[in-house]
Amino acid sequence: MFESLSDRLHDVFKQLRGHGRLTEENIQEALREVRMALLEADVNFKVAKEFVATVAEKAIGQEVVGSLAPGQQVVKVVHDQLVELLGGQTATLNLSGRQPVVIMMVGLQGSGKTTTSGKLAKLLQGKGRKPYLVPADVYRPAAIDQLTILGQSLGVPVHPSATDQDPVAICRQAVHAAQSGGYDTLIIDTAGRLHVDQELMGELARIKDAVQPAEILFVADAMTGQDAVTVAEKFNLDLAISGVILTKMDGDARGGAALSIKKVTQRPIKFVGMGEGLDALEPFHPDRVASRILGMGDVLTLIEKAEAVVDKDKAEKLAKKLKKEGFSLEDFLEQIQQIKKMGSLEQIMGMIPGMSRIKQLKDMPKPDEKELVKVEAVINSMTIKERRNHAILNANRRTRIAKGSGTTVQDVNKVIKSYTEMLKMMKQMSGKPGGLGAFVGGPKKKKRPKGLFR
Amino acid sequence: MLSWFKKKIGGAQPLPPEQAAGSEAPTPVAEASGQQEDGASFFLRLKDGLSRTRKTFVRQIDALFLGKKQIDAELLEDLEEILIMADIGANTTQELLEKTREQVQRNELADGQALKTALKEMILDYLINADRPADLALPAQTPFVVMVLGVNGVGKTTTIGKLAHKFTQAGQKVLLVAADTFRAAASEQLQIWGKRVGVEVVAQQAGADPSSVVFDALDYAKPRNFDVVLVDTAGRLHTKVNLMEELKKIKRVMDKKIPGAPHEILLVLDATTGQNAISQARLFNEAVDVTGLALTKLDGTAKGGIVINICHEFNIPIRFIGIGEQMEDLRDFEPNEFVEALFAEGEA
Ligand SMILES: Nc1nc2c(ncn2[C@@H]2O[C@H](COP(=O)(O)OP(=O)(O)O)[C@@H](O)[C@H]2O)c(=O)[nH]1
Ligand SMILES: Nc1nc2c(ncn2[C@@H]2O[C@H](COP(=O)(O)OP(=O)(O)O)[C@@H](O)[C@H]2O)c(=O)[nH]1
Ligand SMILES: [Mg+2]
Ligand SMILES: [Mg+2]
Numbered sequence: 162m163f164e165s166l167s168d169r170l171h172d173v174f175k176q177l178r179g180h181g182r183l184t185e186e187n188i189q190e191a192l193r194e195v196r197m198a199l200l201e202a203d204v205n206f207k208v209a210k211e212f213v214a215t216v217a218e219k220a221i222g223q224e225v226v227g228s229l230a231p232g233q234q235v236v237k238v239v240h241d242q243l244v245e246l247l248g249g250q251t252a253t254l255n256l257s258g259r260q261p262v263v264i265m266m267v268g269l270q271g272s273g274k275t276t277t278s279g280k281l282a283k284l285l286q287g288k289g290r291k292p293y294l295v296p297a298d299v300y301r302p303a304a305i306d307q308l309t310i311l312g313q314s315l316g317v318p319v320h321p322s323a324t325d326q327d328p329v330a331i332c333r334q335a336v337h338a339a340q341s342g343g344y345d346t347l348i349i350d351t352a353g354r355l356h357v358d359q360e361l362m363g364e365l366a367r368i369k370d371a372v373q374p375a376e377i378l379f380v381a382d383a384m385t386g387q388d389a390v391t392v393a394e395k396f397n398l399d400l401a402i403s404g405v406i407l408t409k410m411d412g413d414a415r416g417g418a419a420l421s422i423k424k425v426t427q428r429p430i431k432f433v434g435m436g437e438g439l440d441a442l443e444p445f446h447p448d449r450v451a452s453r454i455l456g457m458g459d460v461l462t463l464i465e466k467a468e469a470v471v472d473k474d475k476a477e478k479l480a481k482k483l484k485k486e487g488f489s490l491e492d493f494l495e496q497i498q499q500i501k502k503m504g505s506l507e508q509i510m511g512m513i514p515g516m517s518r519i520k521q522l523k524d525m526p527k528p529d530e531k532e533l534v535k536v537e538a539v540i541n542s543m544t545i546k547e548r549r550n551h552a553i554l555n556a557n558r559r560t561r562i563a564k565g566s567g568t569t570v571q572d573v574n575k576v577i578k579s580y581t582e583m584l585k586m587m588k589q590m591s592g593k594p595g596g597l598g599a600f601v602g603g604p605k606k607k608k609r610p611k612g613l614f615r
Numbered sequence: 616m617l618s619w620f621k622k623k624i625g626g627a628q629p630l631p632p633e634q635a636a637g638s639e640a641p642t643p644v645a646e647a648s649g650q651q652e653d654g655a656s657f658f659l660r661l662k663d664g665l666s667r668t669r670k671t672f673v674r675q676i677d678a679l680f681l682g683k684k685q686i687d688a689e690l691l692e693d694l695e696e697i698l699i700m701a702d703i704g705a706n707t708t709q710e711l712l713e714k715t716r717e718q719v720q721r722n723e724l725a726d727g728q729a730l731k732t733a734l735k736e737m738i739l740d741y742l743i744n745a746d747r748p749a750d751l752a753l754p755a756q757t758p759f760v761v762m763v764l765g766v767n768g769v770g771k772t773t774t775i776g777k778l779a780h781k782f783t784q785a786g787q788k789v790l791l792v793a794a795d796t797f798r799a800a801a802s803e804q805l806q807i808w809g810k811r812v813g814v815e816v817v818a819q820q821a822g823a824d825p826s827s828v829v830f831d832a833l834d835y836a837k838p839r840n841f842d843v844v845l846v847d848t849a850g851r852l853h854t855k856v857n858l859m860e861e862l863k864k865i866k867r868v869m870d871k872k873i874p875g876a877p878h879e880i881l882l883v884l885d886a887t888t889g890q891n892a893i894s895q896a897r898l899f900n901e902a903v904d905v906t907g908l909a910l911t912k913l914d915g916t917a918k919g920g921i922v923i924n925i926c927h928e929f930n931i932p933i934r935f936i937g938i939g940e941q942m943e944d945l946r947d948f949e950p951n952e953f954v955e956a957l958f959a960e961g962e963a
Contacts, residue, residue: 206699273767301940303806384891
């Protein structure tokens with residue numbers, strides 16, 4: 162797991178407490194850490210350099226205010242600056258103008274253009290528009306089939322392109338077909354291509370000329386490294402893109418490419434792809450991605466994810482119960498099951514600020530299928546009394562539970578240990594047991610959680 | 616370097632391993648011509664495919680070293696930029712430069728030129744230490760089962776198509792297995808590759824259980840004397856626990872059907888990927904024990920420096936590089952040549 166920037170700076174600034182003012186000298190080391198954090202997150206070398214210079218300018222001379230440690234103050238400057246650079250423009254789709262309006266998807270091979278075309282069709286359909294999907298990738302084997310299948314699953318019509326046609330001709334015909342069919346939004350899925358492939362870049366320019374898209378969306382993989390700058394710059398130069406969609410953000414990529422791309426194109430990031438399913442498209446939130454790039458915990462996303470998978474009533478009941486009775490083994494079981502729905506435990510924990518400082522994390526149960534079945538069996542073999550008060554679980558009881566659940570005493574011990582570790586962590590995080598309730602749907606979201614800027 | 620394509624595997628056409636032509640001699644040019652091609656032209660094409668990558672790299676580094684008699688802070692800083700821009704990673708870059716600095720302090724490096732040689736050797740070390748002879752993967756009996764995996768869109772299916780071509784060229788009988796039953800038209804894509812290359816493809820309907828596709832496919836393959844079975848899997852992010860479990864299950868099923876299979880577990884990485892490739896390598900390796908890497912899309916401007924990182928950290932050899940979308944666009948990875956070209960001086 163990544164060590165978060167605030168964690169790193171915590172150490173750097175230990176000596177600085179009470180020094181009063183941030184100076185060029187005393188923030189040098191901190192800036193080095195900021196730079197390393199950005200580079201580790203795949204922010205482009207030059208972009209990172211410029212960014213750090215700006216941060217230095219803003220930070221130097223600031224009073225170290227009483228409640229904030231100097232490190233936190235620098236993090237705040239960094240975070241705010243990142244949010245500013247990432248955001249800034251409204252990121253809605255421009256669908257006004259002459260109808261039918263055209264959206265054109267462009268990008269490298271495998272970045273997610275076809276899938277995102279399907280996602281956009283679904284989104285627009287939900288908003289009452291009438292999308293028309295246009296496969297214009299005649300190169301990649303079965304690319305037309307791929308979009309056709311996606312269209313079918315959505316009930317969105319797909320233009321009958323064929324691989325022996327010229328992509329420019331396909332697009333031209335498709336506009337007519339959409340017009341006569343009464344569709345108002347064409348989504349053109351073009352073939353992936355390298356920015357250095359002049360011939361194929363020329364093809365995109367010809368499509369653009371032919372159909373005058375209202376939106377040209379550059380689809381980029383969130384895992385992209387330093388080269389993001391070169392690629393985005395060239396697509397923007399040749400096509401004057403109107404926006405960016407960042408895909409595969411459902412993984413553990415830090416997503417520094419977002420900053421690089423935004424910086425060189427000055428075009429808004431409009432959406433992020435959060436999965437392979439056609440509803441996994443979300444608006445872009447600069448503050449979340451900023452936190453993520455800095456490894457500071459994407460708390461809001463975490464809370465929303467939890468909201469999405471947790472039955473609301475159940476969550477509220479649990480939250481209440483946690484407040485009143487604390488965190489029992491039953492709750493533990495439920496948490497683990499919820500976590501399983503949200504993704505890997507490590508990933509979830511990574512989203513919680515300050516979590517990377519907690520060493521016990523390594524002993525946490527890995528939510529692998531078998532492990533979870535065991536946890537479930539073990540807890541199910543406990544009496545209600547035991548589940549509510551783990552302190553009474555003596556050797557005799559543990560042996561009985563092991564027998565009852567078809568596991569070993571070691572397994573039982575492991576479950577209990579994991580549970581107590583979690584209890585401890587929750588205490589560390591919130592000062593009281595049950596603090597985790599906040600992320601399974603308790604009182605939520607009002608403010609940025611405390612831990613973030615500690 | 617890869618004897619997979621040079622000989623019949625296992626019992627089907629017995630060929631004692633000693634006869635697998637000069638597998639220990641490190642003569643890149645001859646070795647690389649594994650597909651009965653004219654060595655020189657192959658070498659040229661390889662260089663050609665990588666030229667974009669290399670030219671930028673070479674030019675930058677040369678511009679840096681040539682004029683410099685003195686090693687100073689500025690030179691090291693420029694070097695840092697080049698290494699990081701190549702996706703070698705901030706940490707590995709620090710490590711490399713730290714070692715360089717030490718050598719400079721000990722006066723072991725006289726000028727920019729010596730510095731360059733030292734760096735070259737360090738990077739080569741990272742790559743070579745991870746090398747594992749590819750023929751060790753070959754089973755005593757056919758079929759040779761290769762499982763291909765990776766995150767979404769990196770080029771798994773395409774790499775399988777290219778591999779099928781390579782094996783076919785070497786006279787082997789290849790079966791493709793469409794175990795990506797998830798992505799729309801994934802099996803259609805593989806079937807088109809099958810037609811292109813002229814090999815059989817086993818596929819089931821979309822949404823089928825990938826393990827059962829593999830189960831049936833190996834049933835089909837066993838009595839039919841296939842030399843090689845290439846199994847395509849659905850792209851999956853390494854952080855998705857249930858999907859990684861699915862992968863483990865597919866692997867178990869293979870071993871049940873053909874003990875020892877899969878003989879090679881090839882993780883496909885996209886050269887455009889940055890530091891996340893490390894996490895990919897780590898988690899895929901933890902799940903199924905990756906035995907080899909393929910690095911695709913090196914025909915772009917991404918430098919692919921991530922390779923150095925991954926070899927160094929996980930000790931997994933790079934078997935192939937992808938340098939285009941056509942079936943011929945697959946090359947054996949050659950560490951010497953790779954690094955040599957990175958640092959080569961003004962090739963005319
Ligand atoms: N996990 C994840 N996978 C995605 C996302 N977007 C696309 N993909 C996958 O990435 C792969 C390539 O996508 P595709 O649409 O074919 O890319 P294209 O070559 O640009 O058209 C497929 O396996 C998709 O399912 C995303 O947001 N998250
Ligand atoms: N330029 C280039 N494109 C590649 C290479 N390998 C694969 N691709 C392209 O990348 C895209 C995704 O490839 P695919 O094999 O479908 O990826 P998969 O989702 O991992 O199976 C396709 O458009 C391929 O043509 C390569 O080495 N170079
Ligand atoms: Mg596509
Ligand atoms: Mg595929």
